[in-house]
Structure formats: C-alpha cells, structure tokens
Amino acid sequence: MNPARARAGKPGDTLAPVLRDVRAVVLDTDGVITDSARVHAAAWKTAFDTFLRAHPPEDPHQGRPFDERDDYLRYVDGKPRPDGAAAFLVSRGLDPLAETVREVAADKERLYTGMLREHAVDAYPGTVRLLRALRRRGVPLAAASASRHAGELLTGAKVLDLFDTLVDGGEAARLDLPGKPDPALFLEAVRRLGVPADRAAVIEDALAGVEAGRRGGFAVVIGVDRTAGPGTGEALLRHGAHLVVRDLGALVGTGTGTGTGTGTGAAR
Structure with a gap:
C-alpha cells in the first residue's frame, strides 16, 4: 500500500486532544471505515x-x-x-x-x-477526513477486520491506500488469531506498525471490538455509534470505550477547535 497520496488534509485541521499523543491508530472496517x-x-x-x-x-x-x-x-x-x-x-x-x-x-x-x-459500499466522509488528518501528521494507520472481504471493501471505497497495513479475516485465519473480544487482531496490527498498544488507539463500532481494545491495553479506545439508538453509546462505554462519537469527523476540527462536539464519555 502507498499512503503517501493521502497526505492532503486541510492545513488548518486539528485533532481532538484524545488523539494528539497516540503514535498509531487501528480502525475496524465495517461500520467504522465503510458503510458495510x-x-x-x-x-x-x-x-x-x-x-x-x-x-x-x-x-x-x-x-x-x-x-x-x-x-x-x-x-x-x-x-x-x-x-x-x-x-x-x-x-x-x-x-x-x-x-x-x-x-x-x-x-x-x-x-x-x-x-x-x-450495492456499492462507500467510505464514511468523516472517517476519510480523520484518516487524512492523521496521515498529514505522519501517524501510521492500520485497518483490521474479522471479514475476509475487508480488502475488497476498502479497494471499492477507494481508501485502501490510506493504510500502512491491513489485517483481515484471511490473515487472522492464516495466523490462527482468535476472534474478538480477544485483542489478537488489533495487537497484530500494531505489531506490524511497530508501535506498542499502550501508545496506540483503536476505533471500533462493535461491543466485542471495544472490549478487545480495552483488553489489549490500548491507550485510547474510541467507540463509533452510528445507530443513534437508545443505549448503544452507553453499551460501548461499558464494554471498554473511553469515548463514543457518532461520526469520526467530530475528532477533526479547524483552526484551534477540537472537533469533539458529538462525543460522549471521558478518557480514563
């Protein structure tokens, strides 16, 4: 993969404080990166x-x-x-x-x-905005998914080249990695990025995924609640998320803003 193309974020973009000190970010695919x-x-x-x-x-x-x-x-x-x-x-x-x-x-x-x-599956615009802001700062990025279709989805959504590595269901099977809520998939992703989990962030929309991030000792676990249903954000927090947002674009601001207006919860 060649992520260099994706460094074209807006010069005034700022990251939310929760992400400013992390050295790598791992994102789940379905529901976080793509609308799948x-x-x-x-x-x-x-x-x-x-x-x-x-x-x-x-x-x-x-x-x-x-x-x-x-x-x-x-x-x-x-x-x-x-x-x-x-x-x-x-x-x-x-x-x-x-x-x-x-x-x-x-x-x-x-x-x-x-x-x-x-049916075509697109990437969420807010996610793409966050990925480009992170890329512009040189933050290594990994996509992770239990699905064997992750590479196909990311390619179809034209975002595969935003990532330094992808650990999908095929790789998980090859390496005999247990499924979530075991953190093995995410730990393999940060291992490939060369960053310890306690200096990295995980972004997930699944209860099993945020639990895996917490079990893996990641510095930041961000839950994504796209359902807008009652209790979903609270459930993500209970399972291990430090912060829940409805759109990852909320983690990118402009100028001196922090872009965290739609988040709930607090950092540990």
Whole structure:
C-alpha cells in the first residue's frame, strides 16, 4: 500500500486532544471505515430468519426474528462468522452444533457476497477526513477486520491506500488469531506498525471490538455509534470505550477547535 497520496488534509485541521499523543491508530472496517455493517446485518437477518422458520425453538418467544440493530450489535458484530452464528443460536435456545453453525454461516456468506455485487459500499466522509488528518501528521494507520472481504471493501471505497497495513479475516485465519473480544487482531496490527498498544488507539463500532481494545491495553479506545439508538453509546462505554462519537469527523476540527462536539464519555 502507498499512503503517501493521502497526505492532503486541510492545513488548518486539528485533532481532538484524545488523539494528539497516540503514535498509531487501528480502525475496524465495517461500520467504522465503510458503510458495510448494514449489508452484513441484512445478510445475517435473512440467514437467521430463514433458519428459525425451518427450525423453530420450543419457546415461541425465542423464535422472534433477528433484529438488525440490537441482535446484530450484541451477537455478531465484529466477530468471525462461526462465532457470531453460534452466539445468536444460543440466544434463541438452540444448540450450536458445528454442522448447524457452518450451515448458517455459509448461507450468510453467500447472501453477503451477492449483496456486495449489487450495492456499492462507500467510505464514511468523516472517517476519510480523520484518516487524512492523521496521515498529514505522519501517524501510521492500520485497518483490521474479522471479514475476509475487508480488502475488497476498502479497494471499492477507494481508501485502501490510506493504510500502512491491513489485517483481515484471511490473515487472522492464516495466523490462527482468535476472534474478538480477544485483542489478537488489533495487537497484530500494531505489531506490524511497530508501535506498542499502550501508545496506540483503536476505533471500533462493535461491543466485542471495544472490549478487545480495552483488553489489549490500548491507550485510547474510541467507540463509533452510528445507530443513534437508545443505549448503544452507553453499551460501548461499558464494554471498554473511553469515548463514543457518532461520526469520526467530530475528532477533526479547524483552526484551534477540537472537533469533539458529538462525543460522549471521558478518557480514563
């Protein structure tokens, strides 16, 4: 990757104080860099709802459809597909047999891949603005994702060259890295950047992801709440975020501003 092209931030841009002393930043892909979390959620919903109709739980209440906001955030967001499938099935009182998990995960992958072919996925403008401001200051950047599609998404959104390294689901499998909330994926990313975790920041939108950042000893863990739903920001804080924002552009200001107006929470 060649990040040099991306150093064209506005000369007057200033970083929020929470990021001014970090020496590297690791960002999750889906829902943080690219608007792809909604596609994942839609594919999971179709896969889970189809399975529940074919294999209804004994308790009718547990057979309720997959919720694209609450169930997605709680059980599957940020996790490897098998882990997410197993967690949701358990929540509905179903036995997560290996064969069942593989069936649901494979169906979700098929659906997701088809959706990507039909719908373009863009990078969030506020995220791009933050990335360019960090680049202009020479801060090394890594993208990290449990998805094997991360490179494809970043390329399609025309932001892959903003990053010094990418650790995706394929790399995680090759290196046998455990999934979030284990911090292994993020620790591998900062290892490649040559920066210790306690001098780096993690930016995540998943509960499992912010928990992984806190477990990994990262200096700053920033949660991104794009749902605007009740309780989501508070949940991110409980799971390990030091600060929650709705748009990463809030971390970039102009002139002497700090750009932190939409954040909640406090640094530890």
